[in-house]
Amino acid sequence: MSTPLEAQVRAARNALPGPSPDATSVAEARFRAALPGGREGLLRRRSIPPRAFYLAAGIAIALVALGFGVGRWFGVPAGQASAAEYAPGFSPAEGWNTVSTGIPALPQAPTAIASNVPLDSQPGEGVGTFPGDTINGLSGDGVVIVVTLYNRGGNDSGFPPRSLPLQLSDATLQNGFEGVSPSIADERLEAGVGNWDLDVMTFFGTNPPTQAQLAAAQEELNRLVIPSS
Amino acid sequence: MTSNESRLVRRSLAGSGDAAAALFRRHWPDVWRVAYTVLGDRASADDIAQEAMIRAFTNLDSFDTRQRLAPWLKRIAFNRAIDEVRRRHDIPAGGAGELEFEAIAQVTEAPELEAAGEVGSAVARLTLEQRTIIVLHYWLDCSREEIAEILDIPVGTVASRLGRGLAQIRSQLEEEHVNTT
Numbered sequence: 001m002s003t004p005l006e007a008q009v010r011a012a013r014n015a016l017p018g019p020s021p022d023a024t025s026v027a028e029a030r031f032r033a034a035l036p037g038g039r040e041g042l043l044r045r046r047s048i049p050p051r052a053f054y055l056a057a058g059i060a061i062a063l064v065a066l067g068f069g070v071g072r073w074f075g076v077p078a079g080q081a082s083a084a085e086y087a088p089g090f091s092p093a094e095g096w097n098t099v100s101t102g103i104p105a106l107p108q109a110p111t112a113i114a115s116n117v118p119l120d121s122q123p124g125e126g127v128g129t130f131p132g133d134t135i136n137g138l139s140g141d142g143v144v145i146v147v148t149l150y151n152r153g154g155n156d157s158g159f160p161p162r163s164l165p166l167q168l169s170d171a172t173l174q175n176g177f178e179g180v181s182p183s184i185a186d187e188r189l190e191a192g193v194g195n196w197d198l199d200v201m202t203f204f205g206t207n208p209p210t211q212a213q214l215a216a217a218q219e220e221l222n223r224l225v226i227p228s229s
Numbered sequence: 230m231t232s233n234e235s236r237l238v239r240r241s242l243a244g245s246g247d248a249a250a251a252l253f254r255r256h257w258p259d260v261w262r263v264a265y266t267v268l269g270d271r272a273s274a275d276d277i278a279q280e281a282m283i284r285a286f287t288n289l290d291s292f293d294t295r296q297r298l299a300p301w302l303k304r305i306a307f308n309r310a311i312d313e314v315r316r317r318h319d320i321p322a323g324g325a326g327e328l329e330f331e332a333i334a335q336v337t338e339a340p341e342l343e344a345a346g347e348v349g350s351a352v353a354r355l356t357l358e359q360r361t362i363i364v365l366h367y368w369l370d371c372s373r374e375e376i377a378e379i380l381d382i383p384v385g386t387v388a389s390r391l392g393r394g395l396a397q398i399r400s401q402l403e404e405e406h407v408n409t410t
Contacts, residue, residue, distance in 0.1 A: 005399055006367065008348055013368040015349025019261040019275065027279040031253050034283040035246055087243050092290050225239040228248075 088112040088149055091223040110149040110227070114220050117142045135203045136181050142205035143217045147224060150197040159198065162191035165222040166200060168214055185209045187217075196226055234298060241289055249286050256299060257282065259369055260306045263379075266364045267310035267357060277313050281306035300371070304379040307361070314357075351401040359394035366391060 019027070089100040089112045097119045100112045113119065119134055135144050152159075162170065171189035180186065185207035189200040200221070204213045234255075240248035260281055265274035285292075285305045292301055352363055365371040365379065366387075373391070377384040 003395075005395055009352070009363065009367045009395070009398060012348035012352070015352070016262055016364060016368045017265065017271070018258050019278070020271070023261075023271070023275040024257060027257065027275065027282070028250065028253055030279060031282050031286070032246055032250055035249055035286060089243055091239075091242055091294070225243050227243065228236065228240055228245075 088147060088224070088226045090114045090145075090220060091225060093220065093223055096220055112147045112224070113145065114223075115142075115144040116216065116220075117144070119144070135184060138184055138203060138205035140205050141210075141213055141216065143213055143220070144203045145217060145220060146201045146203075148199045148201075149226060150199070152192055152195045152197050159190040159192040162193055164193060164224060164226070166191050166193075166198070166224065168202065168218045168221060171200070171202065173208065183207055193226060194228065198226065235294065238289070238292070238294055238298060241286065242294075249289075252298065253282055253286070256302050259299065260302050262364070262369060263303045263306040263361075264310045266361055267307060268313060269353075273313065277310050278306055281309040284309065297375075300375045300378050303365070303369075303371070304381075307379055347402065347405065348398065351398045351405075354401060355394055355397055359390055359397060362387060362390045363394045363398070 087100050088110050090096065090098040092098070096114050096116055098112065098114045099119060101110055115134065117134070117138065138144065166189060168187060168189065170191075171187040174186040174188050180203065183206075185204040187202040187204070187209070189198075189202070191198045191200065202217050202221075204210075204217070206213065209217075234252070237248045237252050241252060257278070261274050261278040264278040264281065265271065268274055268277060282302070285302050292298070352360055355363060361380070362376055365376045366373070371379065373384050373387045376387045380387070
């Protein structure tokens with residue numbers, strides 16, 4: 001409860017000036033100019049090795065080559081350029097390497113990858129290939145998460161509506177992924193979030209995954225961010 | 230942090246200039262006022278608040294998204310303003326925190342604020358430590374806990390300085406009333 005003096009002080013808040021419109025305009029213009037440049041800024045802040053970025057940029061093509069997700073490529077309708085302005089990704093966290101394709105040109109799909117092992121291309125695993133060598137090289141506590149985004153409703157069945165952070169407990173253990181060793185566990189989670197259908201594949205270095213691996217993967221999933229539209 | 234603000238922060242982290250600009254417009258006035266409260270003039274507040282916002286958003290990935298954004302931004306603005314005071318008055322950095330703050334408190338004034346009404350004038354004549362806390366609490370609606378976070382001092386110290394600041398304002402108002410009657 002305020003004393004009369006406190007009420008008097010509160011009432012005098014108009015004595016504190018605010019910034020002028022001119023100063024605000026100048027400050028906002030300089031603020032915008034100083035921001036890291038859009039998606040590139042995000043990628044720079046994460047110090048992603050260029051080779052890993054280019055590897056991720058071709059992942060959607062690889063998914064097609066693997067027979068995965070065909071028919072779900074989305075289109076951004078003309079006049080909705082803002083839909084391509086933002087990128088999926090993972091907020092930075094110690095011990096995790098992340099890459100994002102940004103919003104690639106059609107027919108590729110926006111994809112973000114997180115791995116707690118070095119995410120590096122191996123001989124024969126160059127641009128345009130799924131990081132199968134990295135996944136097949138997983139052991140122990142290794143985890144790789146691959147998130148691919150499609151326009152919501154762009155596929156036949158539709159993914160169940162969910163909200164971020166996605167819960168790994170909603171995922172189902174798969175019976176092996178083409179090209180991936182049976183010793184690697186693969187959890188698959190489908191989620192409709194906002195305007196996107198998210199296809200989340202999580203690979204573990206042991207099969208079945210340990211509780212520690214599941215907890216680590218969940219923590220990283222908590223850091224997943226997706227474009228708003 | 231509201232879900233809307235949380236979403237804007239996530240979009241900013243994902244590289245959205247529009248989301249960052251929306252957050253800028255939302256928080257700029259109060260960040261500016263924090264800088265003004267410390268520095269006491271508009272031109273300095275313009276420069277320092279702008280620097281603070283840029284510094285905050287170019288380091289947004291260090292922000293704990295479970296926390297509220299406003300206190301974090303105000304804290305950066307406050308620290309940047311204090312750095313500016315330190316630079317102007319050649320007060321070395323790295324001193325014992327409380328003593329250093331006291332030293333800074335002695336060298337700052339708010340002449341523009343002093344011309345703004347009886348209570349505004351009384352607030353302007355407070356020491357920096359008292360003025361900052363009074364402004365944050367009564368004019369910028371920061372809780373004691375948020376002020377403690379912004380200034381990096383215990384909540385008890387905030388409560389104590391609030392009490393001392395109010396007592397000082399009362400004393401000044403009474404003195405002025407006596408002098409003008």
